[in-house]
Amino acid sequence: MYIEIDFNSDEAIYQQLCNQIILGIATEQFADGEVLPSVRDLAEAVGINMHTVNKAYTVLKQEGFVKVDRRKGAIVSVDVNKERAAAMTKRDLQPVLAQGLCRGLSRADIHTLVDSLCDEFGV
């Protein structure tokens, strides 16, 4: 999978890494059980420090997206829990929707955007 970092972004590098890997899982570019690159390899490939990658992997582990095997590395393994997922997603969705609605989007516009993204994700 292609991972690219925007060093001028106000978003932390480890956060960008997390988001892109989660995006990769959602789009099934990373399959369940697949091994992510080692922290050293990914750091080398992207041009950042090993610890920054390690932090991203640690966050992904805490948030239930990967499991870590000492001998292999970080393995994609998503904790599926629809109830919790719905609560989390709703919480994260709230400020985004509020902004969009303020700026003139309708409920239908939001649904269109959701469908558009789901299509791009291939879901």
Add this chain to the structure above:
Amino acid sequence: MYIEIDFNSDEAIYQQLCNQIILGIATEQFADGEVLPSVRDLAEAVGINMHTVNKAYTVLKQEGFVKVDRRKGAIVSVDVNKERAAAMTKRDLQPVLAQGLCRGLSRADIHTLVDSLCDEFGV
């Protein structure tokens, strides 16, 4: 409008302020043209520093949610631009949807959450 700060949150105080004010605008608790509390009053009411409120107001101004009148204060005035709003919302929506989908939500589940939030907002 009721504004409450979670001092234990990992979200910055000024960011929480911004989100709650935007939420207030979306739910029409703050009408267009309405004057927000002065930076000093709001800081006093919430129990934070004046500059933290000022930072929130500055961000809201830059993002096109309020205009500032020297004599009155910060006035709710949202820049409506559907095209830009759609692009911004889509960008912000992407990581949220990716997470939800990874965790087992379906496209329909997302739509349900959007409707649920819109209903709560009264849109």
Add this chain to the structure above:
DNA sequence: CCACTTGTTATACGGATTATATAACAAGTG
């Protein structure tokens, strides 16, 4: 004119976070 309020700016300080760097360790592989 004067006291008062408005946002704004400058400066400073302590604390936390971010990213880097070097180094070492435990554990499993081949």
Add this chain to the structure above:
DNA sequence: CACTTGTTATATAATCCGTATAACAAGTGG
């Protein structure tokens, strides 16, 4: 035993966050 894996420990520089004190420009109302 050499090699890789993640992990941990320090250290450092930079940035951000929140607070604090102070002052300024500008408009309001007595």
